[in-house]
Amino acid sequence: MQNPVFRLGMVFGSVDVFRKAVRAHAVKHRRLVKFKKNDRDGIMAVCKAECCEWFVFASWLGDHKTFKIKSLNDKHTCAMSFKNRFVSSKHIAEKYVGQWRENLD
Template sequence: MKAAMRSKMWTYNPRDDIDFEKGMLFTNVDAFRAALNDYVIQKGFPLVRQKNERTRCTAKCGIEGCQWRIHASPVGDTTTFMIKSYHAEHTCVMSKKNTKATSD
C-alpha cells in the first residue's frame, strides 16, 4: 500500500509542466497549494478558492462559465493530501495576466 502511495506522490520538477490527475498525492495541504499556484501561473488563468482549509481545498477557474475545478482533501487520518475530484477541461479563453505570480 505504501509503495503504491509513493508512486503517485507528486514531486516538484521546475523543468516540467504540472499536470494534475485524480488520485495524485501531496505530502500536505501546503504542498498542494504551492503546486496549485504554480499550475495556475503556468496555464494562465485566474483561480478562485471556494474552500481553503486545513482539511479540504476546492478551487475553480475564475472566469465565468468555465468548468475547470479541483478538490483535494486528506487521506484517512494522515496529512497526505489527495486529489479527489478534478475536471481538467477549460471552456474559457486563457489570459497570461495573473495575480498569483509573485517574485517567489
C-alpha cells in the first residue's frame, strides 16, 4: 500500500481499499488526483491536470464482493505537484505510526 502499482484486472476487497490505494499512489507520485464517478457501480479516479490523461476506473463484479480495475491509463504526462490534499494527518499517521512506536526518539 506504500507504493501501489495499478494493473488491469487488479482486485480490491472494498471500495475503501481501492480509494486508499489511489490516494497512496497520488502521494507517492506527487500528483493531484480526484475521484469523478462515485456511485454503487464504480469509481473513476482522474488526474487533476488538464493536459494529463492518467485515470483508473474500477467497479464491482457481479458478486458485489470484488472491486476490480476495468480500465486504466497509468502514465502521467503532467508535472509533479508539491501540494497534495491527500497528505492528511490520517495518511501520515497510518504511514508512520509503526515507525514512531518502534522508535520513540
